[in-house]
Amino acid sequence: xxxxxxxxxxxxxxxxxxxxxxxxxxxxxxxxxxxxxxxxxxxxxxxxxxxxxxxxxxxxxxxxxxxxxxxxxxxxxxxxxxxxxxxxxxxxxxxxxxxxxxxxxxxxxxxxxxxxxxxxxxxxxxxxxxxxxxxxxxxxxxxxxxxxxxxxxxxxxxxxxxxxxxxxxxxxxxxxxxxxxxxxxxxxxxxxxxxxxxxxxxxxxxxxxxxxxxxxxxxxxxxxxxxxxxxxxxxxxxxxxxxxxxxxxxxxxxxxxxxxxxxxxxxxxxxxxxxxxxxxxxxxxxxxxxxxxxxxxxxxxxxxxxxxxxxxxxxxxxxxxxxxxxxxxxxxxxxxxxxxxxxxxxxxxxxxxxxxxxxxxxxxxxxxxxxxxxxxxxxxxxxxxxxxxxxxxxxxxxxxxxxxxxxxxxxxxxxxxxxxxxxxxxxxxxxxxxxxxxxxxxxxxxxxxxxxxxxxxxxxxxxxxxxxxxxxxxxxxxxxxxxxxx
Amino acid sequence: xxxxxxxxxxxxxxxxxxxxxxxxxxxxxxxxxxxxxxxxxxxxxxxxxxxxxxxxxxxxxxxxxxxxxxxxxxxxxxxxxxxxxxxxxxxxxxxxxxxxxxxxxxxxxxxxxxxxxxxxxxxxxxxxxxxxxxxxxx
Numbered sequence: 001x002x003x004x005x006x007x008x009x010x011x012x013x014x015x016x017x018x019x020x021x022x023x024x025x026x027x028x029x030x031x032x033x034x035x036x037x038x039x040x041x042x043x044x045x046x047x048x049x050x051x052x053x054x055x056x057x058x059x060x061x062x063x064x065x066x067x068x069x070x071x072x073x074x075x076x077x078x079x080x081x082x083x084x085x086x087x088x089x090x091x092x093x094x095x096x097x098x099x100x101x102x103x104x105x106x107x108x109x110x111x112x113x114x115x116x117x118x119x120x121x122x123x124x125x126x127x128x129x130x131x132x133x134x135x136x137x138x139x140x141x142x143x144x145x146x147x148x149x150x151x152x153x154x155x156x157x158x159x160x161x162x163x164x165x166x167x168x169x170x171x172x173x174x175x176x177x178x179x180x181x182x183x184x185x186x187x188x189x190x191x192x193x194x195x196x197x198x199x200x201x202x203x204x205x206x207x208x209x210x211x212x213x214x215x216x217x218x219x220x221x222x223x224x225x226x227x228x229x230x231x232x233x234x235x236x237x238x239x240x241x242x243x244x245x246x247x248x249x250x251x252x253x254x255x256x257x258x259x260x261x262x263x264x265x266x267x268x269x270x271x272x273x274x275x276x277x278x279x280x281x282x283x284x285x286x287x288x289x290x291x292x293x294x295x296x297x298x299x300x301x302x303x304x305x306x307x308x309x310x311x312x313x314x315x316x317x318x319x320x321x322x323x324x325x326x327x328x329x330x331x332x333x334x335x336x337x338x339x340x341x342x343x344x345x346x347x348x349x350x351x352x353x354x355x356x357x358x359x360x361x362x363x364x365x366x367x368x369x370x371x372x373x374x375x376x377x378x379x380x381x382x383x384x385x386x387x388x389x390x391x392x393x394x395x396x397x398x399x400x401x402x403x404x405x406x407x408x409x410x411x412x413x414x415x416x417x418x419x420x421x422x423x424x425x426x427x428x429x430x431x432x433x434x435x436x437x438x439x440x441x442x443x444x445x446x447x448x449x450x451x452x453x454x455x456x457x458x459x460x461x462x463x464x465x466x467x468x469x470x471x472x473x474x475x476x477x478x479x480x481x482x483x484x485x486x
Numbered sequence: 487x488x489x490x491x492x493x494x495x496x497x498x499x500x501x502x503x504x505x506x507x508x509x510x511x512x513x514x515x516x517x518x519x520x521x522x523x524x525x526x527x528x529x530x531x532x533x534x535x536x537x538x539x540x541x542x543x544x545x546x547x548x549x550x551x552x553x554x555x556x557x558x559x560x561x562x563x564x565x566x567x568x569x570x571x572x573x574x575x576x577x578x579x580x581x582x583x584x585x586x587x588x589x590x591x592x593x594x595x596x597x598x599x600x601x602x603x604x605x606x607x608x609x610x611x612x613x614x615x616x617x618x619x620x621x622x623x624x
Contacts, residue, residue, distance in 0.1 A: 116536060118535060118536055118537060118538050121535055122535055122536070125535065163606050237534070237535075240534045241530055241534045241535075243540075244525070244530040244533065244540070244543065244569060244571070245525075245527045245530035245531075245571055245572075247571045273559055282527045282528070282530075282531060285527050286527045286573070334532065334535060336536070337536075351589065
C-alpha cells in the first residue's frame with residue numbers, strides 16, 4: 001500500500017507532470033534572476049536556490065504538485081543582510097531558516113497558521129505585490145526613453161501573446177523578443193550580465209565562510225526568524241490553494257519540514273532561502289502538473305537550461321526582467337480586495353490595510369503579518385467581549401434573576417459588575433449563566449466580587465446553568481479572590 | 487433518449503436560463519440532471535485567500551449556484567450537484583465523456599466576437615469535444 005501510494009505521488013501523471021515541469025522551469029528562470037537582483041546577490045544565487053529547492057521539495061515536500069524556489073517575499077527580507085554583511089552571511093541565514101522551519105514542522109506547529117486570518121493573508125500578498133513593483137523603480141533611474149519602451153514592449157507581449165497560443169509561456173517569448181531587439185538593434189541598456197556573474201556550473205557543497213560565533217548568530221537570527229515565518233506563511237497558503245485546485249488533501253507539517261530541509265540544502269549549495277510560489281504553483285496545476293515529478297522536472301530542466309543557455313541569459317536586458325516583475329506584481333496583487341473593500345466588514349478592511357501599511361513602512365513582511373494577526377486578535381476580542389445582562393423580579397419581588405449572555409474573560413469583565421444593582425431590596429439573587437462562558441481568572445474574580453458585594457447587603461447569591469468547564473474553573477479558583485472568604 | 491442530462495452552470499443569469507431548458511428536457515424524457523460547477527485555478531486562489539476555512543468555501547460555492555438549485559427543487563426531477571476543479575471546458579468534457587451523459591446543456595455567455603477571441607468560448611469547446619449532443623442556450 002505504502003509503495004503504491006508513493007508510486008502514485010510520483011508517477012501517477014507522468015505526461016502532465018513532465019510538460020508542466022518544463023513550462024514552470026521556463027517561467028522560473030526570469031523570476032529567479034529578478035529575485036536575486038532584489039536580494040542584491042549574483043543571479044546564480046537565485047538560480048541555484050530555485051534548482052535546489054525544487055529538487056529537494058520534490059522528494060520531501062508535503063504537497064505534491066506545488067512549486068517552490070527563490071521568491072520575491074524572501075528576497076525582499078534578505079536585502080538588508082546582504083547589503084550589510086554579504087553573501088556568506090545570507091547562506092548561513094538560509095541554513096538557520098531551514099532549521100527553524102524543520103523544528104516548526106517537527107513540533108507540528110502548522111496548525112497555528114489558522115490564527116492568521118484571511119484579511120492578513122490578503123494584506124500579505126498585496127504588500128508583497130507593491131514591494132516587488134517598488135523594487136523595479138531603481139532600474140528606471142537615469143534611464144532614457146528606450147528603457148520605458150522596452151518595458152512597454154515586454155508587457156505588451158506578455159499580455160497579448162496568449163491570445164495567439166498558450167503553448168509557450170508568454171513571459172519567455174517576451175524575454176527572447178526583447179533580448180533580440182537589444183542585441184540586433186545594438187541598444188546600450190543594462191543587462192543581467194551587468195548585475196553579476198553567471199557561471200554555467202552545477203552548484204557545489206560549501207560551508208558558509210563565516211566566523212562561528214555568538215555574534216554571527218545574533219546577526220543572522222532575526223533575519224532567519226523573519227524568513228522562516230514568511231516562508232511558511234506563503235508555503236502553507238500556497239498548499240491550501242493547491243489542495244483546493246486539485247481537490248486533494250496534503251500534510252502541512254510535512255510541508256513545513258520539507259521547506260526547512262530544502263532551505264538547509266540550498267544554503268550549503270550557495271542558494272538563497274526560498275519558499276513555495278503561488279504564481280508558479282498555479283501555472284503548474286493549470287499546465288496539467290499534480291505530482292512530485294513536476295517539481296523535480298522543473299528544477300532539473302531549469303539547471304539544464306542555465307548550463308546550456310547561460311551565454312544567452314547574461315544578455316537579457318534589465319528592461320525585460322523589470323517588465324516580467326511588473327507582471328508578477330500585477331498578478332500577485334489581489335484586485336478583488338480593493339474592489340470589494342467597502343463591502344468587507346470594517347475590521348477586516350482595517351486589518352488588511354494596516355498589514356499593507358506596516359509592511360511598506362518597515363519593509364518587512366513578517367512584521368506586517370505579526371502585527372496583522374495581533375490587530376485582528378484585538379478586534380476579535382473586542383467583538384466577543386460584549387456581555388448582555390437582563391434582570392427580572394420573581395417570587396413576589398423577593399428574588400431577582402440576572403440572565404448573563406456572552407463570554408466572560410479579562411477583556412469583557414471590566415464593566416460587568418456595574419450591570420448589577422447591589423442596593424436592591426431583595427433577599428435573594430440568582431445569576432443565570434446558561435448562556436455565558438467563564439474563561440479565566442478574571443471572570444471568576446468578577447463573579448466573586450459581585451457575590452461579595454451582594455453579601456455585604458445581606459443578599460444571598462445562587463448560580464444557575466454553569467456549564468461543566470466554567471463550573472470546574474470556578475471550583476478550582478473561585479473564592480480565593482474574595483476578601484471575606486468562607 | 488435524453489435520460490441523463492448534464493447541466494453546466496457558473497451561477498450567472500445565462501445559466502439560470504439554461505437550467506430552464508434542462509428542466510424541460512428532463513420532464514419530457516423523465517430524466518435526471520447533474521448540475522456541474524467548475525472551479526478554475528484562479529478562482530481557487532481567490533477563494534482560499536478570501537475565506538477562513540474550506541467549509542466556508544464550500545458553502546459560498548453552493549450559494550453561488552443557489553438560483554439554479556432552487557429552480558430544480560421546485561420540480562420532481564432527481565438531481566445531483568458536482569463541483570469540479572480545473573479549466574471549465576476540458577473539465578466539463580471529461581466529466582461528460584467518462585460518465586456517459588446523454589446530453590449537455592450549457593449557456594452561452596453572449597460574448598461578441600472580440601470577447602470570444604480574447605476570453606475563448608467555453609460552450610464552443612464543449613460542443614467540439616463532447617461525445618454526446620450539446621444544447622447551447624442563448
